[in-house]
Amino acid sequence: MEKKFRSSCIIASALDLIGDKWSLLIIRDMLMHKKKTFKELLASEEGVATNLLSGRLKLLESLEVLTKRKLPENKKENIYLLTKKGIDLAPLILEIVLWSDQYVRAYHPGMNRFEAGVINKIELVENVQQEYKVFVGEVIG
Amino acid sequence: MEKKFRSSCIIASALDLIGDKWSLLIIRDMLMHKKKTFKELLASEEGVATNLLSGRLKLLESLEVLTKRKLPENKKENIYLLTKKGIDLAPLILEIVLWSDQYVRAYHPGMNRFEAGVINKIELVENVQQEYKVFVGEVIG
DNA sequence: TATTTTTGCTTTAAATAATAAAGTAAAAGT
DNA sequence: ACTTTTACTTTATTATTTAAAGCAAAAATA
Numbered sequence: 472m473e474k475k476f477r478s479s480c481i482i483a484s485a486l487d488l489i490g491d492k493w494s495l496l497i498i499r500d501m502l503m504h505k506k507k508t509f510k511e512l513l514a515s516e517e518g519v520a521t522n523l524l525s526g527r528l529k530l531l532e533s534l535e536v537l538t539k540r541k542l543p544e545n546k547k548e549n550i551y552l553l554t555k556k557g558i559d560l561a562p563l564i565l566e567i568v569l570w571s572d573q574y575v576r577a578y579h580p581g582m583n584r585f586e587a588g589v590i591n592k593i594e595l596v597e598n599v600q601q602e603y604k605v606f607v608g609e610v611i612g
Numbered sequence: 613m614e615k616k617f618r619s620s621c622i623i624a625s626a627l628d629l630i631g632d633k634w635s636l637l638i639i640r641d642m643l644m645h646k647k648k649t650f651k652e653l654l655a656s657e658e659g660v661a662t663n664l665l666s667g668r669l670k671l672l673e674s675l676e677v678l679t680k681r682k683l684p685e686n687k688k689e690n691i692y693l694l695t696k697k698g699i700d701l702a703p704l705i706l707e708i709v710l711w712s713d714q715y716v717r718a719y720h721p722g723m724n725r726f727e728a729g730v731i732n733k734i735e736l737v738e739n740v741q742q743e744y745k746v747f748v749g750e751v752i753g
Numbered sequence: 754t755a756t757t758t759t760t761g762c763t764t765t766a767a768a769t770a771a772t773a774a775a776g777t778a779a780a781a782g783t
Numbered sequence: 784a785c786t787t788t789t790a791c792t793t794t795a796t797t798a799t800t801t802a803a804a805g806c807a808a809a810a811a812t813a
Binding site for chain 1: 620623627715722725
Binding site for chain 4: 754756759761762763764766768769772773776782
């Protein structure tokens with residue numbers, strides 16, 4: 472789980488932390504699909520392996536992108552929730568969506584569409600972030 | 613070089629194309645550091661291997677993120693330039709920079725800083741894009 | 754003209770990482 | 784007490800990355 476940085480570049484360093492094959496999809500599932508348990512995250516369409524999901528959750532927790540806790544009514548199941556650091560990945564994720572919607576479909580016709588009446592990025596991001604914060608409030612009470 | 617899509621997710625699909633360890637760094641070098649030849653790209657601080665640089669340039673060319681051409685004065689050296697599709701990755705790259713500047717430094721104190729007097733994202737992105745377009749004009753004459 | 758260097762690769766072998774599958778232990782449910 | 788669920792860990796297989804060497808065409812140098 473020991474991560475190394477390839478260079479002093481601010482972009483490369485971010486990619487060294489969360490630029491792997493799975494981290495952003497885990498964060499997508501949490502932020503956009505309100506997933507919060509190992510089981511829910513495991514059921515993603517992409518089929519992450521249990522050892523990788525386990526390892527990535529651990530790393531993202533160590534990076535304080537998300538927190539792990541148990542709810543009083545269930546001593547077994549862990550609840551994973553994004554921190555501010557994780558929620559602040561929303562703008563980056565939106566830019567991926569926008570670029571993909573415009574340019575990736577040509578290579579993947581069956582790909583989902585991005586439907587947004589409003590095309591105000593800032594509003595859109597704030598909406599997603601606000602909704603997630605409400606969700607967190609509901610979960611931890 | 614045959615790429616497959618893991619799912620119909622718009623985010624996962626973009627990551628399946630350019631979410632590998634090197635593509636965004638190649639695009640960074642082109643867009644932010646005006647690199648345009650194999651040799652210049654090979655000299656990146658991160659030390660990409662020649663076979664991977666070669667393969668990625670080929671893939672990014674096939675995706676029309678960049679173009680490959682020769683200049684009349686040199687029949688040997690290839691010149692790689694970003695297309696609009698590539699230049700349109702600037703907003704995504706800026707979001708990586710902003711998140712990294714805010715949150716990654718804690719884990720990598722020696723990391724470069726992002727210095728921007730103006731914090732207007734749109735202006736900043738347009739500036740970088742405009743500068744790159746001028747550069748392309750200068751190169752291809 | 755002959756030799757050397759540069760460029761942009763390809764090939765190969767070794768190291769590293771990802772995946773699939775099975776196993777495990779603690780908690781919860783029946 | 785027995786079974787299921789959860790959240791892993793372990794192991795073997797497969798895939799990818801890296802490092803190193805090699806190569807051919809073009810350009811530069813002698």
